[in-house]
Amino acid sequence: MDTADATTAPPARDRTPRWRAVQPWLTLACRVGLAAVLITAAVSKYPPALSVQAVEAYDLFPADLARLIGYTLPLFELALAVLLLVGLATRYTAAVTTLLMVAFIVGIVSAMARGLSIDCGCFGGGGQVDPEETTYGLSIARDIGFAALGAFIAIWPRSPFALDRPLGLFR
Amino acid sequence: MGSAARQRSRERLREQREKDRRKAARMRTLGVIGAALGVVILIVGIGYAVLNSDRSGSEFDGALAPQTVQEDGSVVMAQPGAEAPVVEVYADYQCPACRQFELLNGDVLKETAAAGEAIVHFRPVSIFAQQAVPISSNSLRGGAAARAAADHGVFVEYNDLLFENQPAEGQAGFTVDELKEWFRQTSASEEDAAAFDERIDAEAAVVTQFTEDYLPALTEDALDQLGQENLSTMVLTDLMAWGADNGHDPSFLDGTYTGEIIDATGNAYTRYSGDNAFRATPSVYINGELLDNSTTMTVRGLQGAIDEAGPGEVQTEPLTDGGGEE
Structure with a gap:
């Protein structure tokens, strides 16, 4: 009877029945995949003393800030992974994850532009490497892929097995 | 209505x-x-x-255990007659992870050595000696300066100062003036400082000759005659041995601390095998067993590994020519 919903109708593509059936599962797959990536990244950055060194290698922050980032970045990645897995504030978590990936890409590009030869420290490691051993292209491509996963979730946050649903979001 | x-x-x-x-x-x-x-x-x-x-361990500011320079230029810090595990620490003064290790666990080393719970064997190396200047020259100058400080019994203090003031990788640092100034922040005397200055001037010249003349010429020749593939598998000391037979006389390194640290690095590569092989810095061994990263780079890990290990034997002999050790 009430047709007020028409004002919030999803874009045309979302209305094809097939997309409506498939999209939630794609989003779920992205959530799990991106969470797995984040957990791997966080765990491989342990112990934090090495993570600090990886941050310092970018030569972008003063020592105290680099230390803080080295300690908290893996924890932040872990927190985002938990939120993606349980599906809490899915759209916003995914958007923040995407922004984080963009920040990583900016960091890598800046290291590249300044002629540093470092490991990105994305999955542990980090620090100085031989100039011929840098893998900036690969690291950037990888981060673009992860950013795309995040963007997909942010655009289509509706998915099964998400806490958001009982809380009334993205049903 | x-x-x-x-x-x-x-x-x-x-x-x-x-x-x-x-x-x-x-x-x-x-x-x-x-x-x-x-x-x-x-x-x-x-x-x-x-x-x-993990880092909440109190800072150590007690008296350091006695330090003894070894024949190969390494330094043992231990209580006399201590029956304790031998903790070997391989570090390059230009290596950022080594700086993190030192900031994190330097106090654990001092404390356990002072308490007779560990025999700490500092083995400075220069894994960056073949990198581009200034990474190579910083690494070598830092190593030579630490060795010179050991002559005056202040190796551990100076070691701390070098790591605290480590230049960012790829940036000039460890300058002759800085190295001399930091020595004056140790407990060494003014007389010691004069001798130290002289040594630093000499070593700095050797480092410059090594990184800017000798090594580039040697590398170019080796590239021509041995090829990139062979060259990339050779450690520096092997390359230098080849050079000695092929017109690149390394004798200017004889008797210098720069030469000594290059030799020490070469020996580190052959000292261990299998899982214990020396590959990178910092590397910490307890009684000859290489510790993994999460043990080395956490206070709890290193302290626990020292507590668990039995007594060991230092594998080097003390320097006997009275090299100023006190």
């Missing part, structure tokens, strides 16, 4: 209902975002506290 008026009031009611609905949705969204934010703060906060509790 006309139907137009009824129509208007129904319209208003619907608008109001719609407004309420949007407001409720907004509140729901904000609530969920708030909950998510809470989760993030909780995980980061608790995690940060847990990780930091």
